[in-house]
Amino acid sequence: MTAEQVEQLEDTEKFTFQTEISRLMSLIINSLYKTREIFLRELISNASDALDKIRFMALTDSSALAHNSKLSISIAADPESKTITITDTGIGMTREQLKQNLGTIAKSGTSEFLAKVEGSKDGDVNQIGQFGVGFYSVFLVADKVTVASKSNDDEDQYVWSSQAVDDFVIAKDPRGNTLGRGTQITLHLKEDAEEFLNENALRDLVTKYSEFINFPIYLWSSHEEEVAKEATEKEEDDEIVEESLEEEDEESTKKEEEEVEKVTVFDWERINTQKPIWMRNAKEVEEDEYVEFYRAIAKEPSATPISWTHVKGEGDTEYRSIMYIPPKVDPNFFQNLAEKAHNVRLFVKRVFITDEFELFPKWLSFLKGIVDADDLPLNVSRETLQQHRALRTISKHLVKKALDMFQQLAKDNEEKYGQFFKEYGSALKYGAIESNTHRKKIAGLLRFSSSYDPTSPGVSLDSYISRMKGSQSSIFYLSGMSVEEIEQSPFLERLLARGYEVLYLTEPIDEMLIQNMPGYNGKMFANVAKGDLKFGDEEELDEQLDEDYDELQAWLKTTLADEIDKVVLSKRLTTSPMAIVAADFGLTGHMERLMAAQGQSNKDRDMMLNFMKMQKKTLEINPKHPIIKSLAGRSIDEMDEDTKELVLVLYETTAIRSGYPLADINAFTKRVETIIRKGVGASLDEEVEVDVEAAPEKSEEEKKADEAYLEKSDDIIEDEDAYLHDEL
Numbered sequence: 001m002t003a004e005q006v007e008q009l010e011d012t013e014k015f016t017f018q019t020e021i022s023r024l025m026s027l028i029i030n031s032l033y034k035t036r037e038i039f040l041r042e043l044i045s046n047a048s049d050a051l052d053k054i055r056f057m058a059l060t061d062s063s064a065l066a067h068n069s070k071l072s073i074s075i076a077a078d079p080e081s082k083t084i085t086i087t088d089t090g091i092g093m094t095r096e097q098l099k100q101n102l103g104t105i106a107k108s109g110t111s112e113f114l115a116k117v118e119g120s121k122d123g124d125v126n127q128i129g130q131f132g133v134g135f136y137s138v139f140l141v142a143d144k145v146t147v148a149s150k151s152n153d154d155e156d157q158y159v160w161s162s163q164a165v166d167d168f169v170i171a172k173d174p175r176g177n178t179l180g181r182g183t184q185i186t187l188h189l190k191e192d193a194e195e196f197l198n199e200n201a202l203r204d205l206v207t208k209y210s211e212f213i214n215f216p217i218y219l220w221s222s223h224e225e226e227v228a229k230e231a232t233e234k235e236e237d238d239e240i241v242e243e244s245l246e247e248e249d250e251e252s253t254k255k256e257e258e259e260v261e262k263v264t265v266f267d268w269e270r271i272n273t274q275k276p277i278w279m280r281n282a283k284e285v286e287e288d289e290y291v292e293f294y295r296a297i298a299k300e301p302s303a304t305p306i307s308w309t310h311v312k313g314e315g316d317t318e319y320r321s322i323m324y325i326p327p328k329v330d331p332n333f334f335q336n337l338a339e340k341a342h343n344v345r346l347f348v349k350r351v352f353i354t355d356e357f358e359l360f361p362k363w364l365s366f367l368k369g370i371v372d373a374d375d376l377p378l379n380v381s382r383e384t385l386q387q388h389r390a391l392r393t394i395s396k397h398l399v400k401k402a403l404d405m406f407q408q409l410a411k412d413n414e415e416k417y418g419q420f421f422k423e424y425g426s427a428l429k430y431g432a433i434e435s436n437t438h439r440k441k442i443a444g445l446l447r448f449s450s451s452y453d454p455t456s457p458g459v460s461l462d463s464y465i466s467r468m469k470g471s472q473s474s475i476f477y478l479s480g481m482s483v484e485e486i487e488q489s490p491f492l493e494r495l496l497a498r499g500y501e502v503l504y505l506t507e508p509i510d511e512m513l514i515q516n517m518p519g520y521n522g523k524m525f526a527n528v529a530k531g532d533l534k535f536g537d538e539e540e541l542d543e544q545l546d547e548d549y550d551e552l553q554a555w556l557k558t559t560l561a562d563e564i565d566k567v568v569l570s571k572r573l574t575t576s577p578m579a580i581v582a583a584d585f586g587l588t589g590h591m592e593r594l595m596a597a598q599g600q601s602n603k604d605r606d607m608m609l610n611f612m613k614m615q616k617k618t619l620e621i622n623p624k625h626p627i628i629k630s631l632a633g634r635s636i637d638e639m640d641e642d643t644k645e646l647v648l649v650l651y652e653t654t655a656i657r658s659g660y661p662l663a664d665i666n667a668f669t670k671r672v673e674t675i676i677r678k679g680v681g682a683s684l685d686e687e688v689e690v691d692v693e694a695a696p697e698k699s700e701e702e703k704k705a706d707e708a709y710l711e712k713s714d715d716i717i718e719d720e721d722a723y724l725h726d727e728l
């Protein structure tokens, strides 16, 4: 039926497309996107989803298949009417569902998809399926589309039709219930899309898009058959034979040939015959096939997964699974952790059950793939599924398999592993925090930047340990906002000068990671910005030196009493005069900044934070630095107000370099200004002469113009109020 015919029907009702859908349709209709064939992929995928739904329903409701027990998809092209028709015996749609699903309720992905396509140069429509608006891709090739559908929940079959971007119509199908159950979509092809009527081209496309569909797909196709000639033609032949009896011998073979003729016969041809890829032996599946399968299930048509694992679980629980590492982490991975991921499809004995379940712990929920379990009952309800013993066993097994896959990747292909870690490193760290069972294995998979190789985050804890110095018992690390910032830190000076390696932790999650993972393979982590740093081969500071600095240490302690509670001679510094070190239970400068950036207040956290902030810091001074030497050379009497001011400035700049926010920026800038005044010989107490003209008052005209404007905007606000009331 065409849209015009549907429009003429008596009970036809017209609806306007939801605005965003209308925009989407005009965008698709006018798109210059070349790979228009994807409409077929979307329609086959929708048909397969509809079949999955009715098959799932039939597991618990035996009457679900009463009107049509066949579960299949059939596709036919008709060159005469220039149409392609796709029919499925799936769940179908009621009149209301036709109205809502195909036009009035925009999916949440619609605007996202619009923005993506409108914003890109070539308007890549290919990803349409990811946004839940795949149906509308029909408008790439068709200008009129009719959908007939029959659901078990509606007595009648209805027909939906549209030939414009603004509206569509729905009517009771005058042909009656021709489908039994399911949906039939007829595309009236645009003139420039008639290439899709070509049978061979269509067969190639259907083959391409039906490979991973678990229902039979049939194509209405022609083949040549030899049949006996029609009676009339045969009689004529007989006459000829009679007339030329003498030629009988030589003609006899020809006669036999002529009695049959080749005719074109149409029939349904089954296109997809392969068993599901996960049921095949992994050795027999080609790499390309795995990639294509990923593209089909993830609806990412041109993506290539980083790696995959094909598992056959035997023994207690029999199942098959293929799990993929997607090429890119979902940018909202951490924000969406509270929600179900929908990344894994669960089948029970080849029947699709659901993708709304949790197979993996949150930190692994980025994996995409399928599981087909033999030991779950087919009629398992979605509610009890999660608690099922077999599913829990599969889940445990697959977590191990996933970790094996990561380990193998790290071993076989460093570059790919780097790509994987860049995308999923934070997720793994989260795993090391969350999972007591797998912490050690995950820790082995982590990679960091370090002073050994600051440019790439490729240092594993094992490789760090292999480079540790004699008697070094700790894994040294320092956190900061970036490698560049960390590299400037005074805390590194002595360690690096002595050849120790320091891990550079730049991600916010790193601090939490170390708190939850105090050591690795018997080596503890040591924050080089905190506490009393132990190298393992302590250089004893000479006692005399200690005595020489006693007085200065005491004076500094009193002068800076609000900030610090200890002054020690540093083992960390070589070139800087001093550094501020957090107490073991205190906050490093980096942590203070991180906590401040977290915003949202939380009572328990705030109490803990305050406790940590209140832990006073230690000031380390470098006995070899000229400034410290000179200060130590003075007697207490020589420590006048000027010296105190200078030491305060020195302390404040040290705080900045040690990563702490300044407590009083104004006081700091004032001190610096005083030093500069002294340096350039300016008076210390001369104030700046303020000599400026006051801004002019408003003229009478300007006042009037402003009043007029204000009155006008009051009217607008009143109008809007009235409008809002109307709306309500």
Ligand SMILES: Nc1ncnc2c1ncn2[C@@H]1O[C@H](COP(=O)(O)OP(=O)(O)OP(=O)(O)O)[C@@H](O)[C@H]1O
Residues within 6 Å of the ligand: 042, 045, 046, 047, 049, 050, 088, 090, 091, 092, 093, 101, 102, 128, 129, 130, 131, 132, 133, 134, 135, 136, 182, 183, 299
């Ligand atoms: N053949 C069909 N049988 C039953 N319902 C269908 C069929 N095709 C589409 N629908 C309904 O129309 C809705 C919209 O389809 P559309 O293709 O735009 O989005 P989707 O199927 O949800 O997502 P995707 O774009 O990923 O396929 C579907 O969610 C489904 O409810």
